[in-house]
Amino acid sequence: MKIIVCAKQVPDTTEIKINPQTGTLIREGVASIMNPDDKGGLELALQLKEQYDAHITIITMGPPQADAILREAFALGVDRAILLTDRKFAGADTLATSNALAGALRNLEYDLIIAGRQAIDGDTAQVGPQIAELLDLPQVTYVEGLKYDGDKALTIRRQTEEGYQLLETEMPCLITVLASGYEARYMPARGIVEAYGREVEIWGFDNIAVDESRLGLKGSPTRVHKAFSKGVKAAGEQFEVEADEAVGIIISRLKQKFLI
């Protein structure tokens, strides 16, 4: 089985803070990490490799420093890593990103493409399904469990608001995975050292057969009109009193507001 994992390097958004004076994001010193859902997807791929001797290729699109997550993937056990990077891809929205990634994927063999459900910097959950469409593959999103029949079919557990669905699909297909379904393993120390000796393939515009008009900012149907930080709501009243008095205050306020 040939598996391709699509991953993204993201800022650790749980560490981003807002400067209360200027209302702007403080990005300095915020670590870059492999997107958590993508890491869950990589874990699933590694489990399939252990069970079925699958071959894993990881691909990421991003600036040259995204190399770091590919090294991490080598340390964990992937067989091949591709960094898709080109100035012509810059400023891409989800569709233009998907056009570039689908272009690269057309050059590769696969039975299963695994992406994370969504990235923590954008939270769009769009690139997986868009790639699936561009490659004319069936898709299953929100995957939290998977069984392979050893041949061509997958039985997939998909999370829903009410519970879950069990779905059956044939390969090749694309799935998007939840981090909560696959807890990522730790990197073995030996793997970390070896990862830096491995070759990351660098692909650019010339490696994919996609028209320039469908890439980067030019190929993006959506544009950012403006970006802003949310104004902070005026704080209400605050009390630092004994528990008993606090209870009295809460009850009196809720009565005033007709909430109880």
Added chain:
Amino acid sequence: MEISAYKDIYVFAEQRGGIIQGIALELLGKARDLAQTTGQQVVAILAGHHISEKARSLIAFGADKVIVVDDPALNEYLTEPYTQAITHVIQQYKPAVLLIGATTIGRDLGPRISARIGTGLTADCTRLEIGEEGELLMTRPAFGGNLMATIVSKQHRPQMSTVRPGVMQKIDRDDSRKGEIEKLDVEFDKSKFKVRLIENVKAKQSLKDIAEAKILVSGGRGVNCAENFEKLKELAVMLGAEVSASRAMVDAGVVPQNRQVGQTGKTVRPDLYFACGISGAIQHLAGMEESGYIVAINKDKYAPIFQVADLGIVGDGNTIIPMLTERLRKEMNR
């Protein structure tokens, strides 16, 4: 692309098991609002099987027209048949705007349609307005709720957006509203149906959806353990409320993920929100700051939750909450 050929505001009316979902009504409410500004019509797309009789209620909640695609292939939601149906509607009717709920269905369907049509899609919008040139301004949180971005799609139609449930307001049902119902037959390419539904499993839950609750009692890291969370549940019972949680309690396995409030969980807007032991990470605030009245209890008087709270109590919720429950019990018995 001839932009002027595209008109009207379309809403994907999500249904599950023949039941129209709340998000569909919320989108109709917003669509009415947008249609008023632009002088256009609100059109609902209702796809499913044996669902035609539901079309009337969509009119009562604000649709001027309902396009019904009724076919056995649409009995349960699956990506490909629904993508074919909605794409067919887009190609035939040319909507200016298409709104879809940001549910596990809408977030599966939306990007698939956008790539098939070759148009833009803005995910998880929390605000929609009409701009000066009649374009749709789609505002959404990014960077885990740290930043808001307004997105436009000027050169492509339809302007597609998924919208978070619980954010927009539905209008009051009015059964005297008039509207048109149109049936559309779609010829499906079944050779592309590769995914089969084996089973739809509803997790046992006596509790209702937190997005629908009028009062929420929510716990965070400061609640610390399942035992303390039980105290929140007792308060919730007393108030006729539901319990919810910040990510910390979900990650700790104390609370299931469908009870999580915040950027990666649900957006809630109850009349009353109790935040106990929740510090107020921006991801959490993004999901609850629109609540009517917010009571925060936290030991750390500088916790960011106090910036959005109407009433802030500096103290230990694990002590205060049981006392509050007890006092309320006495008051109600009196």
